[in-house]
Amino acid sequence: MDLGVGPEPIEVTSMDLIFGSRKVEGSLTGPPATSDATLRFSVLSGVPAMIETVPLEQAAAAYRMLPDAGSGLANHIK
Template sequence: MRLPADIADVDAAPLLCAGLTTFNALRNSGARAGEVVAILGIGGLGHLGVQFARKMGFVTVAVALGQDTAPLARELGAHHYIDAATQNVAEALQALGGARVILATAPSGKAMTAAIGGLGLNGKMIMVGWSEQPVEVPIPQFVMRRNSIQGWPSGIASESQEALAFSVLAGVKPMIEEYPLSKAAEAYERAMAGKARFRVVLRPDQ
C-alpha cells in the first residue's frame, strides 16, 4: 500500500492498526448516516472510533468512565456522552432511541454486557476490544429486537490504504506520544502500564 503524501509517518502508524480496525468495523456495520452509533471505551481504539463515527455521519455516542472524559469525547466529535460510572449505559442509549451499533473497544466483557441492553431494533454489537471475560447475552431481547453480536479483527492492505485516505480527507488523527528508538523500552513499559494517551509511536533518533 502507499502512504498518502500529506500524512505524517507517526500518525499513519496507529491508523494502520487501531484506525483500520475501527474504520473497517464501522463502515461494514450496516449502520446508515443519522443512526445512533455508540463507541464503548475512549482509549487507543475508541478515540479513533469516535472520530470515524462522527465523520461517517452517525449520531455518535461516547461511553466511558467518569465525567473527566466528557470534554475529550466532545472534542473528538461525540454528540452525546454517557458516564458509565454514574449512569445505566443501556437505559441511556435507549433514551436516545437505541443504538444501531455499539462498537465495543473497551477490553472488558463486563462493560460490554452492561451496554448490550442499549441496542435498538436490528442493533448490533461489534467487539474489537479484547477481553477474557464472557459477554452475557439477554436472549429475549436478542430475539424480539433482532439483535446480533459480531467480532471484527482488522483488514487487508487495500483497506489500510482506504482507511488512510478517509482519515486524510475527513481529518481523523490519532492522539500519540512519540519516543525515540533509543527509549523503546521506556515507551513499551508506558504502553503496557496503560498510561499512554493513546498510542506510543517510536521514531528514529535525531
C-alpha cells in the first residue's frame, strides 16, 4: 500500500510490522522505479554523476555547501 505525506503522526506497532509481514519505507524522490528511470535517462543522455566523498567529520560542512541544503531538497548523503 502506498501512502502520501500528511501533517499528523502515524502509529505503527512492532506487532503490526512483524506479524503482518509489513515494512515502513520512505523516499523523497518517489518509488524505486522512478529512481531507476532517472538513472537510465541520465545514462542514455550522457549526463555524468557528480560524486564527492568527504570524511564524516566534514559532513556538516559538505551538506551546507549543497544547493538548497536548508530546504530539504539536497541530494543524497550516505
